[in-house]
Amino acid sequence: MSTPQRTWRQVAAKVRAHREYGAGFHWLDLEVPTGFAAPVAGQFVQLLLDFPSPVLLPRPMSVASASRRGGRLRIGFLYAPVGSGTRALAKLAVGDTVHVTGPLGRGYPLAERGTPVLVAGGRGVAPLLMAADVIAKSRRRCEFVFGARTASLLVGHAEARERLARNGSRLHVATDDGSRGFRGNVVQLLDKLAGKLEPPLVIHACGPHGMLAAVARWAMANGARAHLAMESVMACGTGVCRGCPLPRSNEARDRVLAEGAAAAALKGNPEWAMCCTDGPVFESRELDWERVE
């Protein structure tokens, strides 16, 4: 009987940097105490403000960077203050305390064999900035496809371009209105690029669910693998509340039923995968994209 290894902790972290990132986005750097495991790209943490917080529950947030400085682990986040939780987060000052639970969930399998293609939609760029760093550190190249409605929403575009250029990776930009780069969406751009790339392609994507569904369908139709980072409202983030279901594909349902008792403890639901522990990164064949909201 295999018991899943759990390494997450809840710790008090210090705000080390917090700045405007353009287009209404913020960059937040937290220093976490020793004992907190280094997150991998695609994983998330739960951020909880000190009392009195205007919201009750912690907020799941994707990790955009992880680095060590003088033995201390720093974790970076790129976010837009759009809801009550993130608006409260935006008021944090350097030196403030935030409670961090993590690292949580399964990240991108960046070592998977093939040509890595990172596909970001709007603020979905956050975990892919980190993925690009990791790929660069392993002395490999990647193709980075970055799309948004319009040029001003290409958050962190300049930084991404600079980072990618260092190791010969390339940035490909798409905007719906054609204000920068390719006019169209990331899937259309991906389709155009794919023929020039060495197969097999391994796509790592993050963005709105509609975009991820389109990327997943493209991958399944074109013999590529795609790992998609999903989002959900969550309460615990750790698998106990069962609050963040995503619809499994028929293939995944049959597999879960066949595995039965041998399946890992938290994966026993044939109907629904939990975003927090089964994901947030899912391979395209794991989910029923017709039913993803």
Next chain:
Amino acid sequence: MSHAAPRRKPIPPARVDLRVRIGTLELKNPILTASGTFGYGDEYAHVVDLSTLGGVVTKTVTVKPRAGNAPTRIAETPGGMLNSIGLENVGLARFRDEKLPRLRVLKATVIASVGGETPEELETLLRALGREKGVGAFEVNFSCPNVAAGGARYWADPERLERTLARLKPLTDRPLIAKLSPDVTDIRETARACERGGADALTAVNTFVGLAIDLDAMRSRLGKATGGLSGPAVKPLALARCWEAAHAVRIPVLGSGGIASGRDALEFVAAGATAVQVGTATFVEPEAATRVLEEMREWLGAHGHARVTELIGAFRAEHAQEHAPATLAVEERS
């Protein structure tokens, strides 16, 4: 007129006796985790030493596995959260064969939560688990607000509760705890029905039925219209129900609803609860139950209480004639 308690000499918190009794089961302290907020226990075992808690109430298990409700299952509201999970669980067979063995290793006092759409389903569960090693007691979930059949409304009928508990009682030698819904006209009636049926204790209360509407989409913020409200927002409501239930019966009551601190827990104890359950607070802070326990111990020590049992029911309403359900309960019984 003030009724300030006489000041007692503080005692070291470590010397405070926290043991309480639920029927034949002795708990090392009154702090338990609430069903549905702590999984099957082992999910938190790497951050919480389960053996230090009074008990772990597991996620409700049903005869057959349940996939749970379609999304959205969670919506935060001011000071609380709505959930519509729909009793997702691994089912009886996997609970017995996979989950229970792990909990035995972790040396937790396990209170298995069981749920059924009919009295017969509950009988099946109790027949299968009733004498299973490693189960300290059973909590019967008579109060899930999020299932189409066999939920809080079905079990709000006092006669049905009494009859069902009378059928379950002979199937186990462990204490039976009936978990009650707050959404009834008079919780004293369901509480007394459970006591008559043979329940050894009550849990008061489960979540409150609540609704949150997304005005832009003009639909519920949950996949189903309504969900169960929990968290600090419900604490005063839950405390009142717990107080009413505790004074209506002679069996112990486990308080539940918005408990997030030692003081919250002690309010429930003062209102008549023998033990309490920490639920939603665990989602915010995985080690919440442990902190609540330590804060309770500190408070009792600082206020010179050698035993937590001294405080059970310590609260007495000043205007008992007008409001206290205790008086009524005693009159009706005698």
